[in-house]
Amino acid sequence: xxxxxxxxxxxxxxxxxxxxxxxxxxxxxxxxxxxxxxxxxxxxxxxxxxxxxxxxxxxxxxxxxxxxxxxxxxxxxxxxxxxxxxxxxxxxxxxxxxxxxxxxxxxxxxxxxxxxxxxxxxxxxxxxxxxxxxxxxxxxxxxxxxxxxxxxxxxxxxxxxxxxxxxxxxxxxxxxxxxxxxxxxxxxxxxxxxxxxxxxxxxxxxxxxxxxxxxxxxxxxxxxxxxxxxxxxxxxxxxxxxxxxxxxxxxxxxxxxxxxxxxxxxxxxxxxxxxxxxxxxxxxxxxxxxxxxxxxxxxxxxxxxxxxxxxxxxxxxxxxxxxxxxxxxxxxxxxxxxxxxxxxxxxxxxxxxxxxxxxxxxxxxxxxxxxxxxxxxxxxxxxxxxxxxxxxxxxxxxxxxxxxxxxxxxxxxxxxxxxxxxxxxxxxxxxxxxxxxxxxxxxxxxxxxxxxxxxxxxxxxxxxxxxxxxxxxxxxxxxxxxxxxxxxxxxxxxxxxxxxxxxxxxxxxxxxxxxxxxxxxxxxxxxxxxxxxxxxxxxxxxxxxxxxxxxxxxxxxxxxxxxxxxxxxxxxxxxxxxxxxxxxxxxxxxxxxxxxxxxxxxxxxxxxxxxxxxxxxxxxxxxxxxxxxxxxxxxxxxxxxxxxxxxxxxxxxxxxxxxxxxxxxxxxxxxxxxxxxxxxxxxxxxxxxxxxxxxxxxxxxxxxxxxxxxxxxxxxxxxxxxxxxxxxxxxxxxxxxxxxxxxxxxxxxxxxxxxxxxxxxxxxxxxxxxxxxxxxxxxxxxxxxxxxxxxxxxxxxxxxxxxxxxxxxxxxxxxxxxxxxxxxxxxxxxxxxxxxxxxxxxxxxxxxxxxxxxxxxxxxxxxxxxxxxxxxxxxxxxxxxxxxxxxxxxxxxxxxxxxxxxxxxxxxxxxxxxxxxxxxxxxxxxxxxxxxxxxxxxxxxxxxxxxx
Numbered sequence: 001x002x003x004x005x006x007x008x009x010x011x012x013x014x015x016x017x018x019x020x021x022x023x024x025x026x027x028x029x030x031x032x033x034x035x036x037x038x039x040x041x042x043x044x045x046x047x048x049x050x051x052x053x054x055x056x057x058x059x060x061x062x063x064x065x066x067x068x069x070x071x072x073x074x075x076x077x078x079x080x081x082x083x084x085x086x087x088x089x090x091x092x093x094x095x096x097x098x099x100x101x102x103x104x105x106x107x108x109x110x111x112x113x114x115x116x117x118x119x120x121x122x123x124x125x126x127x128x129x130x131x132x133x134x135x136x137x138x139x140x141x142x143x144x145x146x147x148x149x150x151x152x153x154x155x156x157x158x159x160x161x162x163x164x165x166x167x168x169x170x171x172x173x174x175x176x177x178x179x180x181x182x183x184x185x186x187x188x189x190x191x192x193x194x195x196x197x198x199x200x201x202x203x204x205x206x207x208x209x210x211x212x213x214x215x216x217x218x219x220x221x222x223x224x225x226x227x228x229x230x231x232x233x234x235x236x237x238x239x240x241x242x243x244x245x246x247x248x249x250x251x252x253x254x255x256x257x258x259x260x261x262x263x264x265x266x267x268x269x270x271x272x273x274x275x276x277x278x279x280x281x282x283x284x285x286x287x288x289x290x291x292x293x294x295x296x297x298x299x300x301x302x303x304x305x306x307x308x309x310x311x312x313x314x315x316x317x318x319x320x321x322x323x324x325x326x327x328x329x330x331x332x333x334x335x336x337x338x339x340x341x342x343x344x345x346x347x348x349x350x351x352x353x354x355x356x357x358x359x360x361x362x363x364x365x366x367x368x369x370x371x372x373x374x375x376x377x378x379x380x381x382x383x384x385x386x387x388x389x390x391x392x393x394x395x396x397x398x399x400x401x402x403x404x405x406x407x408x409x410x411x412x413x414x415x416x417x418x419x420x421x422x423x424x425x426x427x428x429x430x431x432x433x434x435x436x437x438x439x440x441x442x443x444x445x446x447x448x449x450x451x452x453x454x455x456x457x458x459x460x461x462x463x464x465x466x467x468x469x470x471x472x473x474x475x476x477x478x479x480x481x482x483x484x485x486x487x488x489x490x491x492x493x494x495x496x497x498x499x500x501x502x503x504x505x506x507x508x509x510x511x512x513x514x515x516x517x518x519x520x521x522x523x524x525x526x527x528x529x530x531x532x533x534x535x536x537x538x539x540x541x542x543x544x545x546x547x548x549x550x551x552x553x554x555x556x557x558x559x560x561x562x563x564x565x566x567x568x569x570x571x572x573x574x575x576x577x578x579x580x581x582x583x584x585x586x587x588x589x590x591x592x593x594x595x596x597x598x599x600x601x602x603x604x605x606x607x608x609x610x611x612x613x614x615x616x617x618x619x620x621x622x623x624x625x626x627x628x629x630x631x632x633x634x635x636x637x638x639x640x641x642x643x644x645x646x647x648x649x650x651x652x653x654x655x656x657x658x659x660x661x662x663x664x665x666x667x668x669x670x671x672x673x674x675x676x677x678x679x680x681x682x683x684x685x686x687x688x689x690x691x692x693x694x695x696x697x698x699x700x701x702x703x704x705x706x707x708x709x710x711x712x713x714x715x716x717x718x719x720x721x722x723x724x725x726x727x728x729x730x731x732x733x734x735x736x737x738x739x740x741x742x743x744x745x746x747x748x749x750x751x752x753x754x755x756x757x758x759x760x761x762x763x764x765x766x767x768x769x770x771x772x773x774x775x776x777x778x779x780x781x782x783x784x785x786x787x788x789x790x791x792x793x794x795x796x797x798x799x800x801x802x803x804x805x806x807x808x809x810x811x812x813x814x815x816x817x818x819x820x821x822x823x824x825x826x827x828x829x830x831x832x833x834x835x836x837x838x839x840x841x842x843x844x845x846x847x848x849x850x851x852x853x854x855x856x857x858x859x860x861x862x863x864x865x866x867x868x869x870x871x872x873x874x875x876x877x878x879x880x881x882x883x884x885x886x887x888x889x890x891x892x893x894x895x896x897x898x899x900x901x902x903x904x905x906x907x908x909x910x911x912x913x914x915x916x917x918x919x920x921x922x923x924x925x926x927x928x929x930x931x932x933x934x935x936x937x938x939x940x941x942x943x944x945x946x947x948x
Contacts, residue, residue, distance in 0.1 A: 004240075005125075006255070006270050010039035010054040010067070011081050023089040038080035038091055039067055049093050050102055050134045052109070052127060052222055053171040054081040057270065057277050058180045064171055065105050066131060069093050077101060102135040109169050111142040112194070113223075120167075120224050121232040127222035128169060155200075157207035159831030160285040161218050161228050163198075168225040170196050174217035181278050183422035185445040186210040187217060198225075207834065212818060214415065215284035219267060228265050228285075237264040243706045244695050245283035246344060246688035247821050249574030250274055250394070250416045251697025252283050253763075256689065256708040263287065263689065263708065273764055274394055274697055280415035281832065282821055289829040290687040290712075295670050297713045300682040300941065305660070308940035309672075309682065314714065314723070321639075321681050322727035324664040325361065328637040336635055337664075338365025338626055341587040342642030343576040345717055346693025346705055348740035350578070351585040351593065352721040352732075353641050357620075359611045360728045364598055364620030365635075368587035369643045370579045371622065372650075375906035376541040377572045378583055378595065380550025384558070385780070386787025388595050389580060391569035392533065393699045393766060393778040397424050399567030401530030404522075406434040406553070407460065407539020407912075411441060412818045414537075414573045414698075421535075422447050430529055432522045434463065435539060436813055437842075437884055438877045451522040454879050457813045458913040459512040461545045462797040463519065464552035466505045466512075468498040470523035471559055477527070478561030486558050486790035494555060494792035508797075513879070527560045531567030538575060539815070542912045544800045547905035552795040563790070564781045574698040576822060577688075581696035584751070584767070585744070589620035594748040610747060622907050623649060624900070627658025637664040639724075641717065642685060646674040647823040647890050650898040650909040651865050668720060673825055674890050677938040683720055684713035691716040693737045694759065696767070700777070702754055703764045800913050802901050808863060808915035810847065810883050814894060817886050824888035839892040840873040842884040843918065848874045851919055860921040861885075863914050866896035868928060869921045883918065890935075893928060 014035035022031040023041065030045045037060060042049050053064035060081035068077040072090035077098065080091075092098075110132060117123050155163040175187045175198065186209055190199040200209035211217075218226045231237075237257035245252040245266075253272030257265050266287055268279040289295070299317030300309040312320075328336050338361065341353040350368070357366040378388035385391070397403065397420055410418035418441070425431055431449040433442050442452045455463050471477055472495040482491050501507060505516035505523075512519075526532050534557060540549045553570055562568035574580050586593035596603040599617050608615050621629060623645060629635035638659075649655050659665055659678035667679040676682055690711040696702050707716075715723070718740065722732045734740055738756040745751045752770035759765060765776040780786070804811060819835040820827045827833075841859060853859055855874045860867060861883075870885065870892050878884050887894040901910040924932075 007043070009043040009056045010049070010051050011037040011060045012056055012058075013040070021085050021087050023085050023087070023091065025091045026093055032085060034084070036085050038069055038071075038083050038085055041085050042080065042091070042093055047093060048134070049080050050131045051081065052131055052169065053173060055173055055220055055222075058173065058176045058220065061172060061176065066102055066135070068098055068101055070095055070098060099136065103137050106132055106135050106137045107140045107142060110137065110140050113169065114166055121227055122224035122236070125236045126224060155206050157205035158211070158213060159207075159229075159834050160213060160281075161215070161226055162232065163206055164225050164227075165197055167223045168198055169223060170198065171222060173220040173222065174198060174226055177216040177220040178211075180423075181216045181419065182212065182214045183419050183426070183445070183447070184210060184212050184214075186212070212415070213281040213285065214419075215268075215279050215281070230264055234259055234262060234264050241706050241708045242269055242704070243688065243708060244577075244703045246577045246695070247282045248414050249576060249579055249698035250414050251577065251695055251699075251701055251703055252279055252416055253703060254279070254283060258708060261709050263290070271763060274699065274701055274703070275416045276420075278416050278419060281819060282827060286827050286830040286832050287689070288831070289670070289826040290689050292671075292829040294672075294829060295712070296672060296682060296684050299684060302680055305678050305680070305938055308942040310942050317681060317683060318723045318727045321666055321683070321724055324681070325637050325639075325728065328663060329361070332634065332636050334362050335365065335620075337361050337637035337639075338363065338367075338621060338635070339639040340623065340641065340643050340645065341366065341368045341582055341585070343368060343370045343579040343582040344642045345578065346691065346737065347578065347581040347585055347696060347702070347744065348693045348737040349641065349718045349721060350582050350587055351740060351744055352718055352725070353639070354586045355611070356639070356721055356725050356730075358607075358615055359613050360725055360730050362613070362616065364589045364616050364618065365626065366587060366620060367589055367623045367626070368582045369576070369645070369648060370582040370587060371906060372648065372909050373538055373575050374541050374572060374579055374583070375588070375908045376546030376550050376903050379547045379905045381554060381570065382595060384551050384554035384791050384793060385563075385570075385785050387780065388583060389700050389780070390571040390698060391563060391780040392566070392571050393701070394420060396566045396569060396779065397421055397533060399531055400424060400429050400533040401567065402430045402432065402526055402532040404432040404434070404526055404532065404534045405441060406534065406536045407541075408535055408537030408573050409435070409439045409441075409815060410535065410573060411439070411444070413575065413816045415818060417573070430525055432526060434460075436879060436882050437815070450525060451518055453514045453518060453522060455512040455514050457811045457882060458543060458800045458802070459508075459797070460540060460543060460549040461552055461795050462508045463512045463514060464549065464556065465498055465503050465795060465797060466508045466519055467523040467526065468494075468552070468556060468559065469503045470505065470520050471527045471556070472499045474524070476524065477559040481561030482559065485564070485784065486792060490792040491559070494794055497794045497796075526556065531565075532560060532562045533568050533571060534562075535571045535573055537573045539813070539912055541572075541903070541908055542910060544802075544901050544903055544910045544913075545798060546903040546908050548795040548798075551793040555792055555795065558790045558792065564779070564783070566779060569779070572698060577697070578695045580698060580700060581694070581702075584696055584748075589622055592747075593744060594750050606747060610743070624902070624907060627655060630658040630661040633661070636662050638662055639666045639668075640675060641668045641721070644669070644673040644675045644823050644825060646677065647887070647895065650895050650911060651900050652893055652896045653866055654900065668717065669825075671825055671829070672939045673823075674935065677935050685720075686711040686713055686716045691718070691737075693718070694741065700766045701764045702759065702767060702769075704756075704759050800901060800910060802899055802910065802913050802915050804915045808917050810881055810916050810918065812861070812863070812883050812885070812897060812914040812916045813912045814885055814887055814898075817888065820886065820888035822888070823890070828888065836886075836888065839870055839886045839889045839894060841870050841918065842873050842875050842878050844876060844878050844880045844882070845874050846880045847883070848872065853918070853920060858921040858923050859918045860925065861897055861916055861918050863897040863899065863916045865899045865914075867925060868893045868896050869923065869925045883916065891924070891928060891932060893931065
């Protein structure tokens with residue numbers, strides 16, 4: 001599309017329903033909801049009232065006095081942004097007196113503003129410039145050399161945007177955006193009158209302030225006072241393409257604003273149904289990795305991992321890949337090869353990889369990184385509710401009265417939704433946080449949890465069962481809902497179980513470390529506080545009892561009737577951009593797309609008819625099983641799309657041994673990641689900016705990914721998979737991802753109504769989208785559960801086999817940080833490293849003092865599985881006996897520490913509970929240095945002369 005600004009109606013839409021209010025604006029009659037501002041009404045009627053302090057993603061303020069209007073029968077000149085419409089109102093927006101007043105106001109602004117428009121980076125994209133023209137300003141009586149703001153030094157500390165106070169008009173839009181949209185309250189107006197200015201925190205530099213670089217202030221600024229460095233460097237954009245972010249599971253929609261083939265900025269799209277015009281530092285700014293110098297753009301092969309890589313043509317790489325997989329299967333058998341799909345690639349690409357494995361390799365040896373994070377969600381919710389996904393859309397949080405967050409850190413891992421949650425909390429909703437760590441939501445500006453239950457890692461099931469004990473024994477359950485919607489006999493069995501004295505808050509207090517009184521109060525609030533919604537993350541699923549915990553959460557929601565309407569529900573916060581989609585597309589070894597088991601003859605016959613082959617009815621190998629089989633000598637070849645299992649999967653030594661035992665490892669990715677150290681073929685991948693397709697976010701929302709620029713490597717990822725498939729004789733003929741989606745829709749009942757023309761027309765769809773739900777399904781289980789009756793499941797607490805003791809007395813748990821994403825392959829190649837240049841080990845002051853550890857010291861971190869070193873960060877965010885780290889940097893090798901223990905139902909690794917000991921160290925361990933040396937050697941690329 002060509003470049004035009006998004007329409008800005010000045011003030012947010014009114015929420016009122018009803019017949020509406022009719023008024024006349026400049027002779028035009030218009031009917032709009034009660035509560036609409038005159039400014040918005042004028043804009044919607046096709047007019048335009050000058051404005052500077054008003055923008056439609058924050059509340060009206062009325063400070064700039066540029067938007068004055070005349071209202072028949074009223075004295076004075078009210079501000080149109082703060083004046084609501086009224087029945088029969090007659091408004092004039094252009095009169096001689098209004099023109100005079102507006103020019104006078106604009107003169108004051110311009111008198112204290114540098115007139116460097118021709119060299120200003122915002123020239124042609126500046127609201128002050130536009131409004132000066134709109135009011136007809138031609139001269140300034142007060143001169144142009146205001147002594148107040150001119151000449152102030154720029155703040156260029158932030159790696160992504162500059163702050164030039166000399167160009168600030170103190171409209172407060174940035175301050176209000178930080179408060180109302182982001183909820184960080186990092187900006188303020190300091191001083192009074194002409195001396196007033198915008199300040200970050202206590203007049204700190206932006207980089208060192210509380211600013212989280214979400215970009216809301218930059219987006220709100222009407223001048224070049226806050227402006228992206230890239231715009232300064234490149235110039236203003238000349239075209240825009242709407243696409244979907246490739247970071248977390250929120251699925252924010254952006255306008256990718258381009259100048260030619262160069263991306264200038266990513267601007268959150270106001271019509272984005274997941275983000276509603278907001279963004280975080282990653283989606284807004286951290287896209288530079290797409291053109292990073294370390295990106296690999298040419299295919300490479302090598303005979304062994306001890307040799308340097310050799311660049312080859314695409315034809316040679318594809319032919320070699322196909323011949324190697326054929327050779328291995330001929331020598332070792334049909335089951336000796338498999339593949340791993342990516343939760344970062346599109347639905348269409350993921351679908352093609354699992355199709356390649358099943359149709360081309362003839363087995364079900366396909367798995368995905370989604371299993372190592374959220375497979376317990378699929379198992380637990382399918383068992384209890386009948387479908388493997390969350391129940392609500394993100395808008396639902398606006399109707400919640402009680403929000404229970406367990407094992408999730410929304411402000412860091414899902415920051416845009418975290419901001420939505422904080423908005424609702426500031427409006428009066430109550431918050432319960434269940435987490436071993438004191439996350440920001442426990443207490444942050446204008447937000448404080450009613451209850452923080454800092455449980456001991458690994459005791460989720462015990463704590464949730466104790467909450468159920470309170471609800472059952474105090475009869476706080478919703479009997480009408482249960483009798484109508486659930487199996488009453490199963491409920492009674494469950495209620496009898498949880499009511500036993502051994503499961504009371506008092507009985508489990510020594511186990512969880514949570515005071516019984518606090519737990520009882522939290523349970524009562526959840527059961528009786530109105531609409532109650534549960535949001536959870538990897539702190540629930542990545543445990544040996546992950547599936548049990550998900551079912552325990554579902555039990556609580558059903559027992560209290562908090563399912564099937566807005567403001568309630570069970571909502572997993574998916575970690576990566578397409579974790580939900582990877583699961584939906586059949587990336588598991590036991591399921592086709594739509595979560596249907598491979599042993600189901602009718603389902604299998606549908607795929608066999610479409611693909612023209614006989615499919616295996618036996619489930620294939622999961623990733624750990626593939627690695628076990630490799631070390632046993634029976635598994636020899638692996639195709640890996642967009643996944644770095646050596647850094648992200650548990651027990652790094654075991655992963656490395658399995659990869660080293662294989663004869664052909666093919667990695668399709670953007671960079672030579674850690675797994676590529678053991679690869680024999682490297683196929684360059686494409687970024688989300690270089691492809692068409694769809695992602696499915698955490699609310700089951702299917703959204704378009706649109707190609708912004710041509711793939712730098714020559715092919716989108718789906719095209720590379722098709723080349724491999726055709727080299728193996730499969731004869732695929734897709735010409736566009738829309739054709740792949742048509743096949744998905746034809747084979748997957750929940751996607752039956754999903755087609756690109758509908759997505760283009762409607763913006764997005766939430767599955768199920770089919771004949772039974774033609775407009776999609778924002779809220780699940782409204783009239784009944786997908787499985788029929790909701791199923792209560794007894795979830796007994798079984799302690800993990802990972803035990804603390806004299807050698808390993810502390811418990812390590814892991815998580816993410818705002819500025820980085822997953823294994824950091826993308827964000828580490830951006831300026832986000834300014835905030836988090838290394839992983840740190842959080843340790844409580846008492847534990848640090850006992851070991852003689854000071855903040856910043858190198859410490860060794862040892863478990864039964866391995867040892868690594870990193871720097872200490874002393875903090876009371878963690879409780880005594882618990883330590884915490886992130887896993888974004890490969891030199892930390894956090895997963896050397898984690899064990900092979902996993903969820904009993906899905907094999908999801910138990911990342912969140914590892915018994916460890918820490919002590920002082922002199923720096924990186926010998927193992928880390930050896931690993932780094934091995935990585936350097938394995939990434940060597942032969943000079944082109946040698947290749948020729």
